[in-house]
Amino acid sequence: xxxxxxxxxxxxxxxxxxxxxxxxxxxxxxxxxxxxxxxxxxxxxxxxxxxxxxxxxxxxxxxxxxxxxxxxxxxxxxxxxxxxxxxxxxxxxxxxxxxxxxxxxxxxxxxxxxxxxxxxxxxxxxxxxxxxxxxxxxxxxxxxxxxxxxxxxxxxxxxxxxxxxxxxxxxxxxxxxxxxxxxxxxxxxxxxxxxxxxxxxxxxxxxxxxxxxxxxxxxxxxxxxxxxxxxxxxxxxxxxxxxxxxxxxxxxxxxxxxxxxxxxxxxxxxxxxxxxxxxxxxxxxxxxxxxxxxxxxxxxxxxxxxxxxxxxxxxxxxxxxxxxxxxxxxxxxxxxxxxxxxxxxxxxxxxx
Amino acid sequence: xxxxxxxxxxxxxxxxxxxxxxxxxxxxxxxxxxxxxxxxxxxxxxxxxxxxxxxxxxxxxxxxxxxxxxxxxxxxxxxxxxxxxxxxxxxxxxxxxxxxxxxxxxxxxxxxxxxxxxxxxxxxxxxxxxxxxxxxxxxxxxxxxxxxxxxxxxxxxxxxxxxxxxxxxxxxxxxxxxxxxxxxxxxxxxxxxxxxxxxxxxxxxxxxxxxxxxxxxxxxxxxxxxxxxxxxxxxxxxxxxxxxxxxxxxxxxxxxxxxxxxxxxxxxxxxxxxxxxxxxxxxxxxxxxxxxxxxxxxxxxxxxxxxxxxxxxxxxxxxxxxxxxxxxxxxxxxxxxxxxxxxxxxxxxxxx
Numbered sequence: 001x002x003x004x005x006x007x008x009x010x011x012x013x014x015x016x017x018x019x020x021x022x023x024x025x026x027x028x029x030x031x032x033x034x035x036x037x038x039x040x041x042x043x044x045x046x047x048x049x050x051x052x053x054x055x056x057x058x059x060x061x062x063x064x065x066x067x068x069x070x071x072x073x074x075x076x077x078x079x080x081x082x083x084x085x086x087x088x089x090x091x092x093x094x095x096x097x098x099x100x101x102x103x104x105x106x107x108x109x110x111x112x113x114x115x116x117x118x119x120x121x122x123x124x125x126x127x128x129x130x131x132x133x134x135x136x137x138x139x140x141x142x143x144x145x146x147x148x149x150x151x152x153x154x155x156x157x158x159x160x161x162x163x164x165x166x167x168x169x170x171x172x173x174x175x176x177x178x179x180x181x182x183x184x185x186x187x188x189x190x191x192x193x194x195x196x197x198x199x200x201x202x203x204x205x206x207x208x209x210x211x212x213x214x215x216x217x218x219x220x221x222x223x224x225x226x227x228x229x230x231x232x233x234x235x236x237x238x239x240x241x242x243x244x245x246x247x248x249x250x251x252x253x254x255x256x257x258x259x260x261x262x263x264x265x266x267x268x269x270x271x272x273x274x275x276x277x278x279x280x281x282x283x284x285x286x287x288x289x290x291x292x293x294x295x296x297x298x299x300x301x302x303x304x305x306x307x308x309x310x311x312x313x314x315x316x317x318x319x320x321x322x323x324x325x326x327x328x329x330x331x332x333x334x335x336x337x338x339x340x341x342x343x344x345x346x347x348x349x350x351x352x
Numbered sequence: 353x354x355x356x357x358x359x360x361x362x363x364x365x366x367x368x369x370x371x372x373x374x375x376x377x378x379x380x381x382x383x384x385x386x387x388x389x390x391x392x393x394x395x396x397x398x399x400x401x402x403x404x405x406x407x408x409x410x411x412x413x414x415x416x417x418x419x420x421x422x423x424x425x426x427x428x429x430x431x432x433x434x435x436x437x438x439x440x441x442x443x444x445x446x447x448x449x450x451x452x453x454x455x456x457x458x459x460x461x462x463x464x465x466x467x468x469x470x471x472x473x474x475x476x477x478x479x480x481x482x483x484x485x486x487x488x489x490x491x492x493x494x495x496x497x498x499x500x501x502x503x504x505x506x507x508x509x510x511x512x513x514x515x516x517x518x519x520x521x522x523x524x525x526x527x528x529x530x531x532x533x534x535x536x537x538x539x540x541x542x543x544x545x546x547x548x549x550x551x552x553x554x555x556x557x558x559x560x561x562x563x564x565x566x567x568x569x570x571x572x573x574x575x576x577x578x579x580x581x582x583x584x585x586x587x588x589x590x591x592x593x594x595x596x597x598x599x600x601x602x603x604x605x606x607x608x609x610x611x612x613x614x615x616x617x618x619x620x621x622x623x624x625x626x627x628x629x630x631x632x633x634x635x636x637x638x639x640x641x642x643x644x645x646x647x648x649x650x651x652x653x654x655x656x657x658x659x660x661x662x663x664x665x666x667x668x669x670x671x672x673x674x675x676x677x678x679x680x681x682x683x684x685x686x687x688x689x690x691x692x693x694x695x696x697x698x699x700x701x702x703x704x
Binding site: 023073074076095126127128165167169178179180181182183184185186187189191192193194195198199201202206217219220221222223224225226227228229230231232233234235238240241243245272301302303324325327328329330 | 425426428447478479480517519521532533534535536537538541543544545546551554558569571572574575576577579580581582583584586587590592593595624653654655676677679680681
């Protein structure tokens, strides 16, 4: 598979969507990105697993990171890409190959930006943080992420979305005692024991705090459930995997404590955690970018690597084509006009 | 692996337990059984998948079937066999390799029984009925199961257990709509939707009808639950696999209607069903056997192939070593004295 960077950003989005790249299966798309960027003389390209970094080195007074992830959630009968009216449909069109296409077009066509740029296209954003390509880069070569400001091209309706919510996962486990299902009074059914766990999830009422004038919206969801030994055995274990999305006014520790209290009486073990990021619009570099592109500012509900940059002391915002409400839905799509507008605004900012 | 039929029945049980034979993996044990029986001149041995049939053909006025299954539920850190006091511990010791050992000892050492005997050792009793070796034999060569009376050596505390409860399985399915878990208000969580299904299971109150003086005991249990798409996606489906064990005064159709009514409002699909068997102690051949061995009579809670023989018009009872309450439990074991007593009583009956 090869990418044609002379195509316009919409056609390039289409090419990227048609390169299936479910998390942990990004080698082909990363190979194509690396092969497309390497011939460009104004960029220094390096490869880190399935993450590709391309940098200008013009000695400008400021450096910005523009980043996007290459992976998608599992295929859901929504490939290949399809154009209809002003929309491009298909898995990843919104989350976030439209943004990736803008990154690749800028990398290919702005050889002398007014600030140095580090373009990062990385893998494994849709799964556990331990696999996240940007996380691994931050641990192993943080110098490649150093910048005055970062823009993540996560879908944000082509306006600036500030901050992000944190995310954590816990396994809530119920235990029982195996017995033959024909003599069930001799055992304890661990799946039945999960009824109350699911009831608490079903009755959960989401908090919606307002921070810096932006309304966040928390969420608590079972994302997996499993239990069972054999068709005639009472199961002795049931595991509910719960994902908590928490507003950035909670720390990871506060969020964990909240979930542990909610599931008091059950065996709760933390499996994954990433902090949120406060809106951070008071940082000068962020203010300057927002003024330059002239868009409105909304809160970011999804966890994004904004938090990872915040953790490294680099102010960062989300700014990309597509409606984040459509991310991970079968009917995912992106307005072509969003892709064109994001590209034009960033090109204007980098060449003013 | 070979079996030594000159060993006593307890030692033979130990040999059988140490031949791991989880359902669908019975070839090795069936090979050993076939190889041990084939050299015996007074038996005609035939093989049907992993089911072995051995028959005397002495022209007696009566024929009886003595049958047992060779498979076990999954291993649960309970192998190899271990003797302690008067007990033999280990997977399958109770359900039902003690009974199988008695069958093999009788087959080897009673060359001229006073009634013709058909010994049947079969596979896949612990899983869906479609795989059950005796069921397949009944469909393909029912003449091999023809008899005046049948004894199933399922564990019954070395006393006669009459009739058996029926069993059926349904998948109870909830549906939702996928969405990114960071914007969960855009979707519907199918796992949360299963809270009410589990609540109904948890609150189920078992019926205990008395039939022919024997108290049966129904049971309704989730045996599997599954749901989930990815760690950050609201799942659009959750499936609870439910096993209903019903008393023999209900037909399969009645039992299915009961379960469908209990889960009204949900998508319920039947995946497996087998009828119960009424106690049937009014049949002369059954009465005669009970009088000959002189034991008490209890109800049978577990589904057994008693029902399959009843369906073919052959009266049948359960009579085997081991406490059925221990079947499928990690600490499964069998009193050695049960094995010896069952062997002695059947030997007496076949040689009187």
